[in-house]
Amino acid sequence: MERDKWSSLVWLGTGILICIGSLNLSLGELHNPGPGFLSFFAGLVLAVFALVIHLQSRKAPAADKKKEPKPIWTNRQRGFKMALTILALLVYAVIMNYFGFLVSTFIFLVFLLRVIEPQRWSVALFGALVASLAFYGIFELGLKSQLPRGLFQIF
Amino acid sequence: MFGFGELFYGLSIILTLTNIMYCFIGCVIGTLVGVLPGLGPVAAMSLLFPVTLHIPPVSALIMMAGIYYGAMYGGSTTSILVNIPGEAASVITCLDGYQMARKGRAGVALGMSALGSFIGGTLSIVGLQMIAPPLARFALAFGFPEYFSLICCGLVVLTFMARGSMAKALMMAAFGIFLGTIGTDLFAGTPKFAFGIKILYDGLGIVPVVMGLFGISEVLMNIEEGITQEIFKTKIKNLFPNKKDWADSAGPISRGTLIGFFLGILPGAGPVISSFTSYAVEKKISKHPEKFGTGVIQGVAGPETANNAAVGGAFVPLLTLGIPPTPSMALLLGCLLSYGVQVGPLLVKNSPDIFWGVIASMYIGNIMLLVLNLPLIGLWVKVLKIPYVILFPLILLFCVVGVYSLNSTTDEVILMVIFGVIGYLMKKFAYEAAPMVMAMILSPLMENNLRQSLALSHGSFMIFFTRPLSAVLMITAIALLILPNLPWLKAKKWEGLEETE
Numbered sequence: 001m002e003r004d005k006w007s008s009l010v011w012l013g014t015g016i017l018i019c020i021g022s023l024n025l026s027l028g029e030l031h032n033p034g035p036g037f038l039s040f041f042a043g044l045v046l047a048v049f050a051l052v053i054h055l056q057s058r059k060a061p062a063a064d065k066k067k068e069p070k071p072i073w074t075n076r077q078r079g080f081k082m083a084l085t086i087l088a089l090l091v092y093a094v095i096m097n098y099f100g101f102l103v104s105t106f107i108f109l110v111f112l113l114r115v116i117e118p119q120r121w122s123v124a125l126f127g128a129l130v131a132s133l134a135f136y137g138i139f140e141l142g143l144k145s146q147l148p149r150g151l152f153q154i155f
Numbered sequence: 156m157f158g159f160g161e162l163f164y165g166l167s168i169i170l171t172l173t174n175i176m177y178c179f180i181g182c183v184i185g186t187l188v189g190v191l192p193g194l195g196p197v198a199a200m201s202l203l204f205p206v207t208l209h210i211p212p213v214s215a216l217i218m219m220a221g222i223y224y225g226a227m228y229g230g231s232t233t234s235i236l237v238n239i240p241g242e243a244a245s246v247i248t249c250l251d252g253y254q255m256a257r258k259g260r261a262g263v264a265l266g267m268s269a270l271g272s273f274i275g276g277t278l279s280i281v282g283l284q285m286i287a288p289p290l291a292r293f294a295l296a297f298g299f300p301e302y303f304s305l306i307c308c309g310l311v312v313l314t315f316m317a318r319g320s321m322a323k324a325l326m327m328a329a330f331g332i333f334l335g336t337i338g339t340d341l342f343a344g345t346p347k348f349a350f351g352i353k354i355l356y357d358g359l360g361i362v363p364v365v366m367g368l369f370g371i372s373e374v375l376m377n378i379e380e381g382i383t384q385e386i387f388k389t390k391i392k393n394l395f396p397n398k399k400d401w402a403d404s405a406g407p408i409s410r411g412t413l414i415g416f417f418l419g420i421l422p423g424a425g426p427v428i429s430s431f432t433s434y435a436v437e438k439k440i441s442k443h444p445e446k447f448g449t450g451v452i453q454g455v456a457g458p459e460t461a462n463n464a465a466v467g468g469a470f471v472p473l474l475t476l477g478i479p480p481t482p483s484m485a486l487l488l489g490c491l492l493s494y495g496v497q498v499g500p501l502l503v504k505n506s507p508d509i510f511w512g513v514i515a516s517m518y519i520g521n522i523m524l525l526v527l528n529l530p531l532i533g534l535w536v537k538v539l540k541i542p543y544v545i546l547f548p549l550i551l552l553f554c555v556v557g558v559y560s561l562n563s564t565t566d567e568v569i570l571m572v573i574f575g576v577i578g579y580l581m582k583k584f585a586y587e588a589a590p591m592v593m594a595m596i597l598s599p600l601m602e603n604n605l606r607q608s609l610a611l612s613h614g615s616f617m618i619f620f621t622r623p624l625s626a627v628l629m630i631t632a633i634a635l636l637i638l639p640n641l642p643w644l645k646a647k648k649w650e651g652l653e654e655t656e
Contacts, residue, residue, distance in 0.1 A: 007584040018333050025340075025347055030614030035340035035347050038332065038602045045329035049322045073583075075379065082379040085551075086576060089371070092555065093568040109548050116378060117544040122252055131549065135556055143206055145560035 008054035015047025081116050088112065100150025101140070105132040161507065168508055174214055178516050181218035182523045182642065185225015188242070190535045192543075194550055195242040196226035198370035200486045201362045201556040212494040213509050217387065218517040219490055222389050223483050224276055227426055232535050235261060240619045244426035244462035247434045251447065251454030257552040258450050266394035267452055269528040271408050272310040275460035279416045279467025283474075284514055287503065289355055291475040294500035299611060300618050303604035304628035306597050309422040309478055311632040315589050316421060316428055321639055324590045327581075331591035334359055335598020347541030354566045361489045361596060363558050363571040365439045365482060368588040371575025374547050376582055383432060394529055395451070404456035407437050411460030418461075419468020422593065425481040426462035426469075433461035435527040438537045469518070474502055474510055478597065482589055485596040 019040055028034025073079050092108040098121035099107075114117045119127070139145040168174065199222050207215035230245030235252035248268065255264040297305070310328050317324035337348045338358030349355040396404065414436065415429040437448045437457040447454050472478045477499035478484040491498050496506055503510045528535070552645040558571045577590055612618035620626045 002462070003584050007586070010538070011330070014330070021348060025345070030609060031612075032614075033606045033609055035343050038598070039336040039347065040603060042329045042332040042336070042598075046326050046333070049326045049329070053320070053322055053326070062531065071221050073379075075381075076381045078381060082375050082579075085375060085378055085411075086572060089555070089572045089575075090569060093565045093572065096559075096565055096568075105552065107258070109552070112548040113544075117547070119544065127545070131552065135552055139556050139560060143209065143560070145205065146563050147556070147559065148563075 002057070004053050004057040008050045008057065011050035012047055012054060015043045015045075015050055018046065085112070085116055088116075096148045096150070098151050101147035102132050102136055103150070104148075105135060123132025157163065158400065159490050161288075161511045162515060164507065164515075165511030168213060168317045168512035169217065169516045169519055174217055174512070175515065175519070177214040177216035177218040178520050179189060179223050179523055181221020182225040182520050182527060185222040185227075186229035186527055187522065187538065188222070189226035189229020189231075190231055190241050190538050191430070191546060192237070192239045192241055193361060194373070194546075195369060197482050197486065198363055198373070198550075198554070200483055201366045202553050204490065205360050205484060205557060205560040207490050208493060212496055213512045215490055215494070216436035216487060216509060216513050217520075220470075220513055220517060221485050221520045223487075223526055224463060224520060225467060226526075227463045228269060228272050228458075228528050229535065230462075230533070231272070231308055231455070232265060232528070233539060235268065235455070237539060244465075245459075247430050247458045248455055250434070251449070251451050254450030255447065255452070255455065257452070260450070260608050262393045263400055263452065264455050265394050266529060266530055267396050267400060267404055267456050269394075269525060271404065271456045271526045272463040272528075272655065273381070273521055274408055275412045275415055275462075275519065276466060276524075278412045278417070279464040279513060280517045280521070282416045283467045283470050283517075287312035287471055287510075291470065291500045291503045292431075292600050294476050295623070297476075297500070298584045298622070298626040299604045299607040301628070303601060303608055304619050304625040304632070305476065305478065306601045306604070308628040308632040308635075309472075309480070309595065310590070310594055311635045313421070313422040313480075313593055315635045315639065317587050318488070319585055319587060323586050327586055327588070327591040328594040331594025331596075331597045332601065333617065334364070334591070335595040336602060338599075341599075341603065352566070353560075354564060354570065358599070359595065360561065360567055361485065361568070361592075362561055362605065363567045364574050365486065366554045366579035367571040367574025367576075368581075368592060370543070370550065371571060372578030374550055374583060374586075375575060375579040377543065377547065394532065399450050403452050407433070407453045407457030408460045410436060412464045413456040415461035415464025416468040418464030420471045420480065422472070422478070422480040425483075426465040429461040429465040429468075432633050433457040436461070459578075470513070473498070474513075477600075479593070485592060488596065497652075503572065514546060 004009035022036030022040035022043060025036030025039070027037050027040055087106060088111050092104055095107070098104075106128050109131055110124050113122070113124035113127055131143045136147065141148045169178065174419050184199055184203070185196060188194045188196060194237055200219050203222065207219065210218075226242050227244055230241035231248045232653060233239055233241035234245040235256050238249050238253040240246040252264045252268065255261065314321055314324035314328055335358070337355055339346050339349070339356055346356055351646065354360070379401050411433045414433045415426070417431060418429040419425060434447075434454060434457060437453050438444045441447065441453065450650045458505055469480050469484050472480050473484045473488060477488065488498055491509070496509060523651035524589070554571065558567050559565060561567065606619050609616075618625070
């Protein structure tokens with residue numbers, strides 16, 4: 001299958017990198033294995049099986065290739081939204097330390113409710129506010145989770 | 156006999172207001188995540204992992220176990236009414252459950268599913284109660300080589316049971332072993348693959364990895380593909396099956412219990428494979444296999460019983476050997492380890508409150524779930540009507556807050572997002588996450604036992620073949636690696652299941 005051909009190459013590369021990293025850590029002796037011993041064999045198994053899958057995917061008969069179920073990414077617009085969600089999560093994780101939990105959660109939720117699955121402004125703002133306060137209440141006040149307070153040390 | 160005295164001791168632990176409350180919370184959350192598509196028991200247990208650190212270990216385990224078996228009950232509701240599985244173990248229930256709903260028999264399907272789940276779940280606890288203590292006594296004879304061989308055998312069984320390509324599952328197990336080695340070397344004290352990143356010095360956390368692979372990736376998939384919820388509009392009446400329904404379901408329930416319990420013990424099989432196998436078996440032995448998929452009650456009773464029975468089975472290796480057979484069990488193990496509880500054969504002896512308390516709680520929990528899922532079914536139907544547009548931001552928020560509150564660091568949130576992307580790509584390219592997670596969790600134990608064994612044998616790998624028990628486990632592992640590649644067996648593997656799919 002086409003998707004196996006490319007994904008196996010990524011795993012092959014990963015396996016080789018793990019082996020190199022393990023060798024740098026030292027394999028030790030058989031009676032006294034070093035820190036890289038187990039990870040080296042794990043990398044080796046990963047690389048060998050990735051190679052097997054790669055070779056199998058290249059040898060697959062034409063009929064099998066035609067059987068490819070469906071393209072990996074079907075809807076470009078929704079795929080873009082999914083990528084935006086990943087980005088939003090990463091930005092949210094970073095800004096939480098600066099703006100604190102309540103403010104950053106509010107911004108994050110408004111973004112999701114306006115951009116990813118567009119809702120009316122009133123719904124997005126009200127929903128984000130209620131959810132942020134509810135989470136703050138449950139985790140910070142109820143479960144004493146010590147959520148980030150940000151640079152201003154308020155929430 | 157059968158540990159009745161100990162069971163009463165367990166009941167004395169669970170029958171306190173606090174523990175009953177935790178058991179109830181676990182069952183309610185379990186049913187809720189089972190009902191809601193896109194949030195499974197693993198993600199829910201990960202979410203509550205930080206919460207459990209503030210409560211006694213017995214209560215924590217009772218609650219976490221409640222989530223696990225509660226999800227098995229809840230999953231069927233969504234399968235029957237919406238034709239979308241609430242969680243993976245209820246995928247197969249969609250086939251006949253939804254068809255029954257279309258024929259106006261939604262009530263009977265829901266009722267039989269709950270009653271079958273109750274019977275399977277309860278009988279599997281009896282099995283667990285009978286098998287676990289002698290197995291734990293037997294496991295006391297295990298040394299380093301036996302443990303290493305057992306883990307190897309477990310991982311091979313896990314890859315053998317994988318529903319996709321075994322080679323891919325082996326690759327994932329190997330990658331999981333590598334992930335498990337990240338951290339600081341226990342023997343030399345040197346950092347391994349930490350790259351100067353502070354949070355990696357203690358090793359990869361189970362919760363961010365599991366939340367990413369199972370929680371975030373699922374939301375990403377749903378955002379990309381879009382979820383359309385269309386609840387089949389029918390009046391839910393006659394929840395209790397009639398005589399004919401019982402007669403038709405008695406066999407599937409009995410077989411489902413046995414299939415679920417014994418497959419549940421095997422690493423990787425768990426509730427998902429158990430439900431598929433039960434369906435395949437019922438279809439195979441039925442006089443009218445052509446009727447499967449058109450709304451026959453056997454197609455609901457068998458799988459729903461099996462996925463609940465598998466829960467009891469899954470506790471056997473965890474509580475007796477300290478080896479988790481599913482990612483959910485791995486989280487329970489992580490929970491126990493975080494309390495400093497010695498998990499393994501000595502658990503029964505050293506922490507009888509945990510062992511018998513959990514077993515007793517499962518009896519009580521199953522009764523609670525029967526009440527939650529039969530008279531209160533209307534409530535769960537209302538939950539199903541919550542649009543995904545509202546649910547997905549909440550799921551993401553739960554994941555972020557859950558991971559953050561574990562160690563109060565946003566670095567682990569970033570780690571979770573990275574594993575979310577990895578999980579999403581793995582789903583897209585048909586690589587299973589379960590072998591990877593299991594191997595990652597077992598890797599430190601594996602490494603320790605391997606290195607100790609080799610030191611013991613002065614570097615000879617023959618130590619794994621000269622000790623009888625270790626040899627049996629190793630030979631089983633090797634046989635399982637070779638067998639699926641034999642031409643006459645290659646076609647047979649999962650023939651029934653593939654037919655079902």
